Amino acid sequence: xxxxxxxxxxxxxxxxxxxxxxxxxxxxxxxxxxxxxxxxxxxxxxxxxxxxxxxxxxxxxxxxxxxxxxxxxxxxxxxxxxxxxxxxxxxxxxxxxxxxx
Amino acid sequence: xxxxxxxxxxxxxxxxxxxxxxxxxxxxxxxxxxxxxxxxxxxxxxxxxxxxxxxxxxxxxxxxxxxxxxxxxxxxxxxxxxxxxxxxxxxxxxxxxxxxxxxxxxxxxxxxxxxxxxxxxxxxxxxxxxxxxxxxxxxxxxxxxxxxxxxxxxxxxxxxxxxxxxxxxxxxxxxxxxxxxxxxxxxxxxxxxxxxxxxxxxx
Numbered sequence: 001x002x003x004x005x006x007x008x009x010x011x012x013x014x015x016x017x018x019x020x021x022x023x024x025x026x027x028x029x030x031x032x033x034x035x036x037x038x039x040x041x042x043x044x045x046x047x048x049x050x051x052x053x054x055x056x057x058x059x060x061x062x063x064x065x066x067x068x069x070x071x072x073x074x075x076x077x078x079x080x081x082x083x084x085x086x087x088x089x090x091x092x093x094x095x096x097x098x099x100x101x
Numbered sequence: 102x103x104x105x106x107x108x109x110x111x112x113x114x115x116x117x118x119x120x121x122x123x124x125x126x127x128x129x130x131x132x133x134x135x136x137x138x139x140x141x142x143x144x145x146x147x148x149x150x151x152x153x154x155x156x157x158x159x160x161x162x163x164x165x166x167x168x169x170x171x172x173x174x175x176x177x178x179x180x181x182x183x184x185x186x187x188x189x190x191x192x193x194x195x196x197x198x199x200x201x202x203x204x205x206x207x208x209x210x211x212x213x214x215x216x217x218x219x220x221x222x223x224x225x226x227x228x229x230x231x232x233x234x235x236x237x238x239x240x241x242x243x244x245x246x247x248x249x250x251x252x253x254x255x256x257x258x259x260x261x262x263x264x265x266x267x268x269x270x271x272x273x274x275x276x277x278x279x280x281x282x283x284x285x286x287x288x289x290x291x292x293x294x295x296x297x298x299x300x301x302x303x304x
Binding site for chain 1: 113116122123125126129130132133134136137139140141143144145147148165169172173176177179180182183184187280281284285287288291292294295296299300302303304
């Protein structure tokens with residue numbers, strides 16, 4: 001646990017901050033200045049966003065502390081629900097649109 | 102509240118009592134519910150993408166400069182909030198208050214730029230009533246902005262409590278929980294930045 005390094009320099013936070021900035025700039029570059037196809041851009045920037053969310057959870061929010069297992073379980077489960085809601089809605093609505101045309 | 106648990110020097114103050122540990126776990130469960138809430142708003146937004154009803158589209162109105170300013174302000178506020186908790190764990194009440202204060206200022210700065218951006222869109226003819234697309238846009242971003250506003254009010258109240266009572270098992274737990282909320286708002290913003298702004302400018 002983070003208990004014994006109270007007085008050290010907050011490397012975790014500084015590194016997390018640098019990672020966040022780099023990941024953000026990479027996403028901007030991929031989306032606006034690269035010559036990737038649209039599908040490749042979407043997959044790239046979504047992956048970068050997930051990485052950045054992980055940086056927040058593990059480096060800033062200390063998700064593993066305290067009741068770490070239950071906390072991680074809750075967030076993984078809610079992430080699963082989020083994927084089902086978002087991807088499922090897009091899938092169902094697009095399939096319906098195609099079958100109506 | 103004379104709890105008799107002894108202080109374990111290997112754990113931060115906010116984890117010393119069972120009640121605190123369960124409060125923090127409970128807040129994580131609340132954040133799980135918030136993830137589900139934002140997922141429904143994102144799903145609505147993606148399904149309604151392109152439903153412009155002959156109004157302006159996101160590609161014409163989004164500007165990367167303003168969006169990056171908002172993104173970096175919020176990212177930095179998440180960082181200063183993390184440093185505040187680091188200072189709290191060093192036992193520095195002053196450090197906690199200074200870094201929380203900075204976080205608050207950045208939060209207000211974020212709101213200023215976001216409101217400015219919304220006013221710009223409304224002047225360009227994109228209001229919440231213009232089209233299904235802009236309705237879902239303002240609902241998603243407005244819900245996030247409302248969370249930031251609530252977070253600012255909440256953090257001010259925690260600061261008042263810390264100023265009056267110092268760092269104890271109760272105030273550190275409360276400060277830690279508002280820090281979780283603040284980082285969570287940044288997580289949501291990462292997905293708004295990617296899914297709404299970047300994709301809106303690419304498509």
